[in-house]
Amino acid sequence: TVVAHVCKFASISRSAVTDSDLPSVLPNDQSSNIMMGIARVLSGTLCTGDDYYMFGPRYNGISDDVPKQKIRCYLLMGSSFVRVNSVPAGHICAIYNLENLQLKTVTLSNKKECMPLRGFDFGLQPLVKVNVEPVHASDTENLERGLLKLSLADSSVEVTATAKGERILACLGEIHLERSILDLETVYCDGNIKIRTSDPITSFRETTAWFTNEEDFDSFMSSKIPPLRQTIIPPYCDEEGLEHAYKGRCRAVISGRACAITIRIVPLPRSVYDCLKSKKFIEGSEDDLLMVGKGLKCSNNESTLTPQSALTALLDSLDDIDSNGNALLEAPNLYKGHSVKAVCSANGEVYIPRKEEDTKNGEDEPENIDGLEEYNAVQECLRTGMDKESCDAETNDASNDADTIALDKWRQDMRGSALAGFQLAMRAGPLCEEPVQGVAVILESVEIAMRADSSKRFTPSKELSGGMVVAALRSGIRCALLSRPARIVEGHLKLTLHSSLAGLGSLHAVLSKRRGRVVTDSMVDGTD
Secondary structure, eight states: OOEEEEEEEEEEEGGGEEOTTSOOOOTTOOOOEEEEEEEEEEESEEETTOEEEEEOTTOOSOOOOOOEEEOEEEEEETTEEEEESEEETTOEEEEESOGGGOOSSEEEESSTTOOOOOOOOOOOOOOEEEEEEESSGGGHHHHHHHHHHHHHHOTTOEEEEOTTSOEEEEESSHHHHHHHHHHIIIIITTTOOOEEEOOOEEOEEEEEOOOTTTTSHHHHHHOOOOOOGGGTSTTGGGOTTGGGEETTEEEEEOTTSSEEEEEEEEEOOHHHHHHHHHTSOOTTOHHHHHHHHHHHTSOSOGGGOOHHHHHHHHHHHEEEEOTTSOEEEEOHHHHTTTTEEEEEOSSSOOOOOOOHHHHSSSOOOOTTOTTHHHHHHHHHHHTTTTOHHHHHHOOOTTOOHHHHHHHHHIIIIIHHHHHHHHHHHHHSOTTTSOOBOSEEEEEEEEEEEEEEOTTSOEEESSOOOHHHHHHHHHHHHHHHHHTSOEEEEEOOOOOOOOOOSTTHHHHHHHHHHTTOOOOOOOOOTTOO
């Protein structure tokens, strides 16, 4: 059995290849380039002119549509490539006639039962995107061939085509983009094309920061702060439901006022997110875990709060976690039903508190308003935070049949929709509709308006569909984010650079011009 794996592709000048079967070029002509796949022969002997099956990295062994074609093998002799008839196992060679596969890694075998090897995944995501197009429309086909060669030769480059016919080139950064466009014009398009590019598009993320005294849960709950600037200027002040948000907590009222869901948003440091994703304690996350634990009041006694206990409380409350550093938590009071209240009101609506400016010069609200008692009970539950011991110590004597039915309604019909609302809200933040990163959303309480029929059976006063819950939770998360210190996060590339001592000054000069920051600087043993 013959098996060979192509780990990368490279653009090679035709003048560096010794092969009489390829078209000849002039001695000084450097514009003609061919794509070569750099491969290691793992088993058997790879022969020139033989037919081999080509397996992509995502081949699952089920599909029968496996391409098969002839190849040419070349031996790497410094900067030259010499054609050979065969390459035995264990050797590295270059393979020609693979670029039409449009795959960045390929596994070759003479048998169809072979399974492919997966390429390396360095976890790099392009940060800068541009739209490229030829100056002359007649060069479109040449540009497409060049983009294909560029994407094969550079595994960090992504080339996509939109429905509008745009060709998007995505690179890791500004320097990488400039170099890729230069190579596209001079190397991969044979130097006879002029390219026009759009302004770069950079991906951003939206997140939030801590308030000044937020680590002191009780003091922060009682404190009064003026509204943040983004809540009083357009267009953010026009966000629906913003009047119910304050200091990162929002009471999302469903359309028709038949239900209200209270949520809170706090920052989620990357180290805490990694702990939640791996479900284990990671060294170096102690300070962040303590900060989150105090901000959410994971323990009623701060002296007994440890990073491990804070992580345990967060894992017990974890409902969902995404790939952008966000998490959805369910407070213990909500999970056990203490903060789920049924509101038996005459108008079939939950209680909506008056605005502060409307009550400054007026009289206090009467105590017999429908839903006021349940609203105050929920506010008392919020003061216990996520302390599991305080939640276990609470008695549920005041609960009734209506509260039990409301709890069942939440668990069976509304909880899944709340998860969908969280995922939808994380896709686009309120500031500039960019994805949200590094926040924790805590579901704290639910109030449902109920009514009793002639047989004293309680049912929701109005229909609560899943779409209504999704829309309300999405709107509540956006309003809660606006009521906190808002931040825009710009992506950056973290990498290791090697340079000789003579070129160190030039390297720092280039980095300073490109807003680069040197984190550590050390000498490698055995080098200059």
